[in-house]
Amino acid sequence: xxxxxxxxxxxxxxxxxxxxxxxxxxxxxxxxxxxxxxxxxxxxxxxxxxxxxxxxxxxxxxxxxxxxxxxxxxxxxxxxxxxxxxxxxxxxxxxxxxxxxxxxxxxxxxxxxxxxxxxxxxxxxxxxxxxxxxxxxxxxxxxxxxxxxxxxxxxxxxxxxxxxxxxxxxxxxxxxxxxxxxxxxxxxxxxxxxxxxxxxxxxxxxxxxxxxxxxxxxxxxxxxxxxxxxxxxxxxxxxxxxxxxxxxxxxxxxxxxxxxxxxxxxxxxxxxxxxxxxxxxxxxxxxxxxxxxxxxxxxxxxxxxxxxxxxxxxxxxxxxxxxxxxxxxxxx
Numbered sequence: 602x603x604x605x606x607x608x609x610x611x612x613x614x615x616x617x618x619x620x621x622x623x624x625x626x627x628x629x630x631x632x633x634x635x636x637x638x639x640x641x642x643x644x645x646x647x648x649x650x651x652x653x654x655x656x657x658x659x660x661x662x663x664x665x666x667x668x669x670x671x672x673x674x675x676x677x678x679x680x681x682x683x684x685x686x687x688x689x690x691x692x693x694x695x696x697x698x699x700x701x702x703x704x705x706x707x708x709x710x711x712x713x714x715x716x717x718x719x720x721x722x723x724x725x726x727x728x729x730x731x732x733x734x735x736x737x738x739x740x741x742x743x744x745x746x747x748x749x750x751x752x753x754x755x756x757x758x759x760x761x762x763x764x765x766x767x768x769x770x771x772x773x774x775x776x777x778x779x780x781x782x783x784x785x786x787x788x789x790x791x792x793x794x795x796x797x798x799x800x801x802x803x804x805x806x807x808x809x810x811x812x813x814x815x816x817x818x819x820x821x822x823x824x825x826x827x828x829x830x831x832x833x834x835x836x837x838x839x840x841x842x843x844x845x846x847x848x849x850x851x852x853x854x855x856x857x858x859x860x861x862x863x864x865x866x867x868x869x870x871x872x873x874x875x876x877x878x879x880x881x882x883x884x885x886x887x888x889x890x891x892x893x894x895x896x897x898x899x900x901x902x903x904x905x906x907x908x909x910x911x912x913x914x915x916x917x918x919x920x921x922x923x924x925x926x927x928x929x930x931x932x933x
Contacts, residue, residue, distance in 0.1 A: 676705035689717025706748025790849035
């Protein structure tokens with residue numbers, strides 16, 4: 602018999618939001634996310650769709666109300682639409698959301714909506730085709746823009762753009778991205794680069810562009826007013842004068858958001874990460890495969906995992922990464 606049906610860590614924070622990576626593979630090779638010549642996990646080291654569903658069920662039964670599906674690029678995983686439909690049916694789950702690079706949205710937006718996905722985040726770092734190809738190394742901007750239009754047509758509750766801003770790469774496009782989002786009726790969040798994994802394209806310290814700098818740039822052209830909007834994640838939102846949509850900032854370096862952390866992550870290989878910027882983890886692939894029909898064992902392990910959830914991370918952009926896993930493995 603479970604002694605609790607909630608996941609509460611030793612600091613009194615309740616976990617109600619889980620990000621689950623369904624694959625480390627991606628059809629892009631974004632410079633801030635992975636090396637150009639990546640080695641991906643062998644299939645047997647990746648959680649099966651059935652294991653992901655079982656783990657999702659355990660989380661929801663322990664009080665999780667929001668699940669975000671990530672990758673890599675989640676939409677390249679075979680069977681993803683059926684998995685999403687099965688997760689969406691879990692009793693007690695309020696919101697199933699997904700983060701995507703948009704490459705597959707033109708064909709999958711409507712099936713995702715029909716499966717029960719409520720909200721969708723699309724990564725978009727530039728509106729220039731050549732620059733887009735340079736940042737993603739292989740991606741095509743037109744395909745992503747077509748995907749955004751397909752998502753709008755499908756009628757998700759909310760579509761949000763995510764933009765990682767790098768100094769001397771795309772910081773000159775901040776206001777163009779804001780205007781694009783406002784014109785399309787979308788929210789947009791600007792994200793400071795996460796110092797995770799060894800990359801070969803640039804110096805993270807040199808490329809760092811803070812949320813405060815981005816906000817200063819935006820305020821040259823727009824009136825921003827702090828909003829009380831919350832989506833369960835770490836973004837701080839601002840209303841944009843003259844528009845109904847919002848600009849958000851996710852600031853792991855300049856404005857640490859650990860005190861109110863309500864999140865954990867599951868990697869594609871089944872590691873439950875208790876903190877994005879620390880290595881505290883528990884191997885749920887092992888637990889699931891040792892107890893394939895006993896969900897209580899999984900739930901007991903989830904309760905135990907709360908004992909090792911740290912108070913927060915200590916990202917330092919000037920140092921070599923102490924977190925060697927790439928964001929594509931961690932779950933973007």
